[in-house]
Amino acid sequence: MCAKAILKEPTIPVKDYDRDLLIELYRKMVSIRLFEQKVEHHFLAGDIPGFVHLYIGEEGIGTGVMANLTKEDYIESTHRGHGHTIAKGADLNRMMAEIFGKKTGYCKGKGGSMHIADFSVGMLGANGIVGGGYTLAVGAALASKLREDGRISVVFFGDGASNRGTFHEALNMAAAWKLPVLFVCENNEWASTTPYLTTTSVADIADRAQGYGIPGYMVDGNDVLSVYETSKEVVDYIRSGNGPVLLECKTYRIKGHFVGDPEKYRTKEEVQEVFDNNNPINRFEEKVLEAGVLSREDLDAVYVEVETAIEEAVRYALESPEPDPSELFDDLYV
Numbered sequence: 001m002c003a004k005a006i007l008k009e010p011t012i013p014v015k016d017y018d019r020d021l022l023i024e025l026y027r028k029m030v031s032i033r034l035f036e037q038k039v040e041h042h043f044l045a046g047d048i049p050g051f052v053h054l055y056i057g058e059e060g061i062g063t064g065v066m067a068n069l070t071k072e073d074y075i076e077s078t079h080r081g082h083g084h085t086i087a088k089g090a091d092l093n094r095m096m097a098e099i100f101g102k103k104t105g106y107c108k109g110k111g112g113s114m115h116i117a118d119f120s121v122g123m124l125g126a127n128g129i130v131g132g133g134y135t136l137a138v139g140a141a142l143a144s145k146l147r148e149d150g151r152i153s154v155v156f157f158g159d160g161a162s163n164r165g166t167f168h169e170a171l172n173m174a175a176a177w178k179l180p181v182l183f184v185c186e187n188n189e190w191a192s193t194t195p196y197l198t199t200t201s202v203a204d205i206a207d208r209a210q211g212y213g214i215p216g217y218m219v220d221g222n223d224v225l226s227v228y229e230t231s232k233e234v235v236d237y238i239r240s241g242n243g244p245v246l247l248e249c250k251t252y253r254i255k256g257h258f259v260g261d262p263e264k265y266r267t268k269e270e271v272q273e274v275f276d277n278n279n280p281i282n283r284f285e286e287k288v289l290e291a292g293v294l295s296r297e298d299l300d301a302v303y304v305e306v307e308t309a310i311e312e313a314v315r316y317a318l319e320s321p322e323p324d325p326s327e328l329f330d331d332l333y334v
Contacts, residue, residue, distance in 0.1 A: 004216075005216035009226060011229065012229060013291070014293060015292070021067070024067070025064070029284065030281065031309070032062065032063070033059055035092065035313070038314055039113075040054060042314070044259065052099070054259060057188075057251065057252060058188060058251045059224075061227055061249045064224045065184055065247075071089060074122045074137065074140045076125065076153065076155040078157060081116065081126030082095065082116075090123055093312065099116075101322070102320035104317075104321070108330075110331075115127075122151075131165075134166045137153040137155035138179060140153045142177065145178075152238050153180065153182070154181070159185060159186075159189065159205060160196060161191075163199060170183075171183065171211075178242070178243035178244075179243065180244070182247060183247065184247050186221065190257070195265075209246040215246070216248070217248070222251055222278050223280070230247065252274045252278065
């Protein structure tokens with residue numbers, strides 16, 4: 001039986017980090033932020049069909065975890081999956097085109113925001129079903145173990161999804177068979193419109209690892225370096241054949257459950273306070289500038305580079321053709 005989940009904090013001084021790694025972490029976080037801001041703008045303008053769920057304010061988690069994965073490792077995402085997909089290395093143009101419902105998108109415009117997948121980078125798919133990714137990740141991990149290919153699977157999920165039966169079934173099977181799976185709970189404190197503590201039996205979801213005899217850890221999800229360091233440790237542990245780990249990343253959902261959510265369940269002041277004082281990108285900038293490892297000019301150069309790439313992705317999406325109605329049932333398997 002494992003002990004209570006352990007709270008992990010950064011141990012490597014910022015000045016000792018590799019400069020190229022710091023720039024890449026910043027580039028990923030800014031890419032996710034600017035991509036999503038454009039998506040929000042164009043959704044509200046009526047340019048994007050369907051529903052959109054944003055990851056703004058949670059960029060440090062996907063970025064920190066993915067920095068420890070190989071291109072061949074698998075990930076399973078959620079309905080809030082743009083950030084995971086970008087961090088895993090998907091093409092921005094094809095992502096934006098898919099969200100705009102265009103033929104050049106990853107699912108030929110028929111999947112939209114919640115169903116982007118890119119097998120070429122190990123991204124097995126975003127998922128519109130809450131808690132729908134666990135068993136897919138466990139299945140991929142079982143395949144990897146049988147093939148002995150060294151890959152691991154990572155499944156992202158929210159605090160609300162940790163109350164689904166599939167969560168417990170997946171942890172049990174992964175633990176019993178020592179499968180190479182990292183379960184990453186992004187605890188953003190809101191299960192749709194419900195504060196998670198009102199519906200969840202434990203204060204720390206990572207404590208549920210005890211019931212399955214596997215390690216459970218917690219990190220500050222808005223500190224990308226904390227996520228990076230702990231993910232590195234647990235990914236090495238899993239890749240060495242020790243079985244699954246449950247990692248809970250504490251964060252906060254800055255945007256509504258979906259774009260257009262009236263958010264009557266919380267105040268604007270509460271959200272603004274978190275965004276002003278616990279913003280993962282601002283916190284990273286302050287750390288690297290204070291440590292003197294990156295300059296303001298370094299950060300600005302990355303920002304401009306990303307801004308240009310996002311503008312190009314929007315242009316690509318706007319100029320791409322719509323799917324032809326005759327393609328409606330293409331790629332449909334029953």
